[in-house]
Amino acid sequence: MAARGSYAKGVARREEILESALDVIGRKGYQNASLKEIAEVVGVTPAALLHYFGSKEELFTAVLRKRDEHDGLEPSVLDAQDAVEGFLEVIRHNTQVPGLVALFSRLSVDAADPAHPAHDYFLERSERLRSTIAESFSSEQQRTTLDPDTLARIIQAASDGLQLQWMIDPTVDMPGIMAALIDALQPAAAKTTD
Amino acid sequence: MAARGSYAKGVARREEILESALDVIGRKGYQNASLKEIAEVVGVTPAALLHYFGSKEELFTAVLRKRDEHDGLEPSVLDAQDAVEGFLEVIRHNTQVPGLVALFSRLSVDAADPAHPAHDYFLERSERLRSTIAESFSSEQQRTTLDPDTLARIIQAASDGLQLQWMIDPTVDMPGIMAALIDALQPAAAKTTD
């Protein structure tokens, strides 16, 4: 049903646009990443971008989706022997890509509007993330007084909130503070390998 | 040095603009709150707004500053018998003013740019807030394994992050989850009135 001759070029262009968008965001920050500038990197006009993605917001939503694919949270968290360590690894990695963190935070706010193209994306992603957290963490530490969903919401909230603090003051130690929180949430025993 | 006759009108206008900005943000959301629309509510031209505030971003920063004055965090937290209860009360109150929460969150992100007029505002406000938290909470619960500053950063992060979750899904119980977090962070004893 797909992949008829002329589709190939379009698919390639699409990828190229997403890469370029990421590039520009990384260099100039999200706020100054205009369609014009991204289009220049690709070598086309702004309208060409809107031909593939309906709007600027949809384009940036696609960037986030792509990020979730190739360096996504879920795999890292799940594949790691230690779920907590995998989660911290993701946070450490985010330190290296400030542009993406800014994009993510910005869209988190804008997507509050149900009409925003990223609204559903955030709803679904958050729920997936939280159920992953709830499963992973509860198996490690049964002793917490918090029910799994509340625990998951807290971890997610702290993680998102720390990103805000870190963006304004990059000296903030995101991984360290998250580790301290998780540690503090484990009342008694640490690791019983039983 | 101030308050010569003709100042009165200007001061009043300034207040009027801030009120109108809040009004428009509340009704149309932050993203769609244009200078034009705010100006129309006041009954002037957009240029008039820029006469009082240098730019749109400065105007919105002023809105936040005004909020901090008359329904600010610090007094509530400090005056309350129970510091934790005062803090939760503020969060409960925020549930009633979604426009302000959206504005705050949006500027939190935009202010990451050191050139943004709200950059210093957030740096200072955050530090003040955290030292308040650090003092209040440590006096109540000495037993936590967390040092006061880390504890304060966590509380602040969780609070900000919960707002993001709540904006996308208003059924999220911000006060309840924050209470659960604070409770979980108190390992053993609850309140020793000693």
Next chain:
DNA sequence: GTCTATACTGGGATAGAC
């Protein structure tokens, strides 16, 4: 000091030519 009129820039989006 307060403000309108006006014009300029740059953004995202649309219609329609290739």
Next chain:
DNA sequence: GTCTATCCCAGTATAGAC
């Protein structure tokens, strides 16, 4: 299917009227 030409609206800077 691709992109140029165009449009509209945002925020802003300036000049000068009250």
